[in-house]
Amino acid sequence: MNYAAQLAMTLPEVVLSLGALALMLVAAWSGPNATRAISWAAVAVLAGACVALVGPATSGGSAFDGMYRADAFAGFAKTLIYVAAAVAILLAPGFFQRTAGDDLRPEYPVLILLSAVGMGIMVSAADLLTLYVGLELQSLAAYVLASFMRRDARSAEAGLKYFVLGALASGILLYGISLVYGFTGSTLFDEIAGAYAAAPLAGSTKSLGLMFGLVFVFAGLAFKISAVPFHMWTPDVYEGAPTPVTAFFATAPKVAAVGLALRVAITAMGPAAEQWRQIVIFAALASILLGAVAAIGQQNIKRLLAYSSINNVGFALIGLAAGTPEGVAAVLAYMAIYIAMTLGSFLVVLQMRDTDGQPIETIASLSGLSRTRPALAFGLAVFMFSLAGIPPLFGFYAKFAVFYAAVQAGLFPLAVFGIAFSVIGAYYYLRVVKTMYFDEPAGEYGPGDRLEGGLIVATAAIVSPLGYLAIPLLTAWTMAAAKALF
């Protein structure tokens, strides 16, 4: 296959990389004054990458001897990633301008673009090497973004914690990769699947090596999607990182890591589904339970949303546990709706600031918001109800889809426990709503921002019952994406 055809398949990554390099040069010569212009240019580059997804990038098949896959699955995940990354770039200038301390530097949009390249490589990976390079590209940019406010001790702590624990997780993942490579003889997903299908899965030394490799790879991936028991870093990092960066962490990298986990589980280790299903079911139930219980005592809204993201990843993993095309489609739909809900929630968190513009993060400060800022309170209530999965909001459909897939795959106990635990989770979402609507007003927030207000309205419209109109489209798209894996 010639280079032109292969590069056409990787066009989104090429566009993003070249855009990032060009903007880096602009940033180096024009300095911090051009930050806003570079941010908008970065959003334009992301839009260009979305356009580049049309064509060979989503239908080309395999490139580079099967190491890179350009299919509908990658296309769907990349669309979500690019949209979330663009929102994270748009939120930053206002936040850094209002907040005392560090100014926004033009490296911020550039790092997000490079991180988006890494995430694109992750969801297109069809080889363990591609997987690892993409993962590291995304993670390395994320470590820097977490400590972007250098004068803020919490931000520096978040970056350091994320880096140390992320490096540990990368080590675990690499160890698993080396075991898988050693015992299957290939790093290509297709050939690994062949080796898993051919090997006896119990009783031999080889099967032991294969199982150890599988467990370590899943442990490394569980860290990246912050599933229990590898979630410890999430609340601290989400709390310490600047809020736009937290909004980014909770959305785009999560989609990429979940997409990567889906592809590894289904295409590389599909024949060992019985083996990894136990891990996934445990991680799913533990994430839902811990995400629900540990969030109850939180006073900080960003920590609360961190536990909420752990909780939501648990629900997404239920779809993976089903291991069917319907299950994978449900996970993808879940991630799409989850992104809208989470971005909306963080947009509201960005509005929580005093009259000087300094961010306030306590849940108590939301008291009586329904009387001081009724529209904002209504918006947050919509997102909270949706995250709790209460009909008629769109978050209900997301949970319904994964549970339906689990039931169809015969995993009744999993679905029953998942639904029971989701009731516990509903408690803390509703507590936020109660604080806003039934407590005495605590104090006024500063005035809102037009761009952020518009984005809140847009995300709220997606998670509102209007979202149900998109179900046929969403189902068709996610099913096409899921079928690409099987």
Next chain:
Amino acid sequence: MIQAFAFYLFAIVVLLSGAMTISSRNPVHSVLWLILAFFNAAGLMVLVGAEFIAMLLVIVYVGAVAVLFLFVVMMLDIDFAEMRAGFVRYAALGLALAVALVCEIFIGIGAWSAGGIDLARRAAPVDPAIPNIQAIGNLLYTRYLFVFEGAGLVLLVAMIGAIVLTHRERKGVRGQNIARQVARRPEEATRNMRPEVGQGVQL
């Protein structure tokens, strides 16, 4: 014969210098022993026909370790006076080491042109007609092109990250403006004054 001799020479020096790396008390000496070990390991690589890895060892490891050595000298609390005191005493030894390194390079090249040692078994046999630098290049720029470029981006992110996190624009620093310095003329820079005696000078 020459190959076997070269092998044992390199192997013994690698082992000895490895032992000295961990047993010498001065960190600077450790680094020097490490460099010797790397050179000899490179010689071993040449003997087995992996000339690319030999080059990597010398260029990357020895080069990088030289930089590391610099950092060790700068950051660790080393008593330089004490170090310099032994300079004359150890100059002969240092010179001997340098001569040994040069000799090893010659022996290595000689052994390589005499034909490498055949390994009993190769995990991935390659076409003997293709030198392995070319073989690696063939793979790196075709099959692994995408991953290779991705790794390049990872390094770029690491560089950007290091600068973003540590670079500070300090205020009140007098930066150098070369164009202004060059354009400066004596008449702008000097003044003829005739100060009154006992009145002090005006600056």
